[in-house]
Amino acid sequence: MLRVLRSVWYGRRQIMDPIIAVVGATGTGKSKLAVDLACRFNGEIINGDAMQMYRGLPIITNQIPVEERNGIPHHLLSCVGFEEEAWRIGHFKQEALRLIDDIRSRGKIPVLVGGTHYYTQAVLFKDSLVGEGKEPEDLDAPESMEASTGVTSTSEKWPILDAAPEVMMEKLREVDPAMAARWHPKDGRKIRRSLEIYFTTGRPASEIYAEQKASKSDALVKEEGLLRFKDTMIFWVHAEKETLDTRLASRVDTMIEQGLMEEAQTMSDYLKNKQLEGIEVDQTRGVWVSIGFKEMAPYFAALDNAESSESELEKLKAACIEQIRIATRQYGVSQVKWIRNKLWRALSEAGMIRRLYLLDSTDVSKWKQCITDPSEQLYQIMLQGEPTPDPKSLSSLANEVFGAKEAKARTQSTDTTCHFCEICQRTMAGEEQYKNHLISKYHKGAIKSAARKAERDAYFQKRELEAKQQSDGANTPEQ
Ligand SMILES: [Zn+2]
Structure with missing residues (x-):
């Protein structure tokens, strides 16, 4: 007791x-x-x-x-x-x-x-964990870099940071495919930021984020x-x-x-x-x-x-x-x-x-x-x-203030996280768009063809395995 x-x-x-x-x-x-x-x-x-x-x-x-x-x-x-x-x-x-x-x-x-x-x-x-729009702590003053207009020291050094989103995206896919998959191809600001991290630290941003996340995510947190x-x-x-x-x-x-x-x-x-x-x-x-x-x-x-x-x-x-x-x-x-x-x-x-x-x-x-x-x-x-x-x-004031906050959060889903559909190889900005995509004809069609492909792959895999087993069996000497 x-x-x-x-x-x-x-x-x-x-x-x-x-x-x-x-x-x-x-x-x-x-x-x-x-x-x-x-x-x-x-x-x-x-x-x-x-x-x-x-x-x-x-x-x-x-x-x-x-x-x-x-x-x-x-x-x-x-x-x-x-x-x-x-x-x-x-x-x-x-x-x-x-x-x-x-x-x-x-x-x-x-x-x-x-x-x-x-x-x-x-x-x-x-x-806070490093996520969209937030910065790793070990990088210096990135906010001010973004806030400043015109040429920044980083884009002077790496002119590609001033290029069109597509150009930057191509580079990002090359150096940090994981981050590239996270951003919408037109979201120049985020693409630029990921590239900037790569150039200034010499390491992919995705690697830095993953490290930070791992160091902070014990069960209690x-x-x-x-x-x-x-x-x-x-x-x-x-x-x-x-x-x-x-x-x-x-x-x-x-x-x-x-x-x-x-x-x-x-x-x-x-x-x-x-x-x-x-x-x-x-x-x-x-x-x-x-x-x-x-x-x-x-x-x-x-x-x-x-x-x-x-x-x-x-x-x-x-x-x-x-x-x-x-x-x-x-x-x-x-x-x-x-x-x-x-x-x-x-x-x-x-x-x-x-x-x-x-x-x-x-x-x-x-x-x-x-x-x-x-x-x-x-x-x-x-x-x-x-x-x-x-x-x-x-109170009525509390109801007014928080009610407005909640309503806003519901309607204009402030979530701008990018979702990547593996099946269709497409990027969607925000939860809303992603949900719509998941129920779209395009996506359903893609699921069907992916299923057919998986079936085919499984069939051939099985045949391959059987063939291998047969040849292994033939080669194993009797004990
Ligand atoms: Zn899809």
Whole structure:
């Protein structure tokens, strides 16, 4: 009995690795929900916002004030200086994973919160298997190569990469037939990419992909999908568009009241001092691109020049603040887009869309009812190992957003994987086309003739075998 209990306990231990993530646009109250959940479930918070990692800019980066943290430890907040670059994804992932282990070793629950959603996604998902449009990790910056227009360094070196798809396809069939079979002959972008990998690494892309897949596919990975932690629960704090826009606009006013200008001034002074020291600071990256500073930069420059009149300065200041409003709104839109597209797609690929719950924060006065209570219940349902409810069922906003996602996924099958029919030796783009092909007259005819051919082959094979046996028998000496 004891032994049984122990094995059950071990079994449970192995699969219990709960983690909570809170995502959403800036100004929706992510940090507040994270604190609520950490208080309720004995958690510690890991900040997943690249800009909030900078020290000395609590207002510009919208950090949660200490008095609202309820004594909950917040990791990776205010931990880097102005002179440092924002952390690369790999660096963040490594540090966050280390902290997750550390938090768990103290019997606590990690709560990951932040608006830099690619940080969050890198922590929550295992490195995705290399598939269509995704790149092997050991190849450098292929995205940027594709994104750049015109002549790239690779096509300068290998002019065939600029050739027509058919020409590239011919070459690909020669050097990497397995990849050639995967792509539609007209899909120049994918054909080009496979060739590019072959040229730059000297190895067929199919070989590299197969290797990566083999190294990652132990039984556990397959069973649990692509989520790094089986018990992952993601809360998306969202609001209706109008509400969100108004909130973001008023957030900028609040920031100004709280001291945005003073923080921006500090940053501007830092730059000036560096300039005096003869150090040129790259303002296209790091903390210098944070919303609230870069928009104010022209104002501080004019202030220094001392050539503008008082009223001109005021006008400029107002224009800069308007720019902050615009940038904030755009940032919010891009954050939501990330969740709707990349995060949702990753979850649906992992078969885990029931782990992303939209919580409607449109009416802040119903925070407990609409945000805290449902999030606590959902997390508990997951912990008990029970099936979690349909995310659409939570609110009308959730129904609207997820319903649209699901409908879209159903109708315009986003699947563009190429299927190759061995029998007809034909390539089809997408599941839909492939299905249609399988029921087509052409394919059925091909099956029939293939069957006839197989029959013929079997007949001749049998005859050959019989003939061989006869001649073997004739040659075997009697014992
Ligand atoms: Zn076929």
